[in-house]
Amino acid sequence: MDLRSIAELDARVAECRACPRLVAWREQVARDKRAAFADQDYWGRPVPGFGPADARMLILGLAPAAHGGNRTGRMFTGDQSGDVLFRALYEVGLANQPHAVSLDDGMELFGVRMTAPVHCAPPQNKPTVEERDRCAHWLDAEVNLLLPTVRSVVVLGAFGWQAGLRAFADLGWSVERPRPRFGHGAQTAIRLGDRELRVFASYHVSQHNTFTGRLTPTMLEQVLTAAATHAGLLPGTKPSG
Template sequence: MNAPVPPAGNPAFPARTAPRCATLGALDRQVARCGACPRLVAWREEAAAAPRPAFRDEEYWARPVPGFGPPDAALAVVGLAPAAHGGNRTGRMFTGDDSGDVLFAALHAAGLASRPGSAHRDDGTVLHGVRLTAPVHCAPPQNRPTPAERDTCRPWLAAELALLPGLRAVVVLGGFGWQALLPVLAGAGWQIPRPRPAFGHGAHHVLTRADGGDALHLLGCYHPSRRNVFTGRLTPAMLRDVLARAARISGAGRGASGPAPCPE
């Protein structure tokens, strides 16, 4: 007999609950219930109680933000965590802030999103063959989750990727997401080279499986944060190039005809 799942506010809740979810819909519902990290729970609720003036008439989501995208996604985009007045407000990953505006414009240009912007979880935006997610599902203070919060949240990411059977490529936005993702991929059976692949914009590594399953393409991209975009460290063109490359490799996107051949 399976042991009972601890309450949603228990730190063991993600580890015990995530592997039991048989569909992305079930996983998303459980993610939104989670209260495993007290500091993050306090911060997401504090942000909702003190909205920015532009959002003072809106009701904040103020819960963990599930991933967004279809179950047949061949491409995943992994960020850092929701923004306090972005995803924490709208209830959709990468929606409602400057980073999301840049990302959705690039997704649309690559044929991966139905529109070049996303304002709210009910705005009708559709993703084509791509799933947006993060290693931490609650907005953290100063956009900096602790290692313990990252590790507590890890089972959600592991379960989410396991529920994408057609996954062929992952674009990781930033070094935090890169370091958080590698143990998840290793646990799922992909072989991580030693020394571990280093994060960098434009990095591209092909991970194989010991069981002979499909390879996974791991691509790095600077995070489309306001600072990175403002300073020119990441331009919209740079982001579009990485996403377009990932779409070609994975076969994701509107009108896609399947994954491109594995590069030599």
């Protein structure tokens, strides 16, 4: 896929209709709406990544939420999972404000871009393997465009961990064999020639994980801080590798 910029990629992603089940679901949700958002216009399309084109740190999630990103048009925006993530980014110093509610809310990320291996909201938050595979070329293209600047990757959840490592392997990066197992706080280094990226794992910011205390704000901030430090994004730090 010959894409010359992140802006071109984002525009192409937003027009994708490759997965019939996901197209039907995202559009049905946009028509039926949740009662609390009945007066709002839903995005109802694939949700592109969010953040600068020269990001030094990449955050990989799972897929947009039906009444979050599928409503607002921005990754992790407008739902409780996103509230946890953006608050943590703000506390660490990687976002200009703690809340993300809409495309025009003034949110800015500092050196960080967020995306997902699946760009459409799936039923029950569970994309099929076939849908993940069909969407993989978008993640491959996004990673490829970010390669000149990216130095660290934070992966949220086991699904993102598997998809992210596979995307890098497809681009020719050397990934440990056997593949590193997912676990909160896990790290692995991947290499391409003389380049090295550090991949950091965190439990997903799902309501189940945050409500039960499996993932606390402190736990998330620790992973984000480690990844941002490796990428040289925090004051007084220099990028590694």
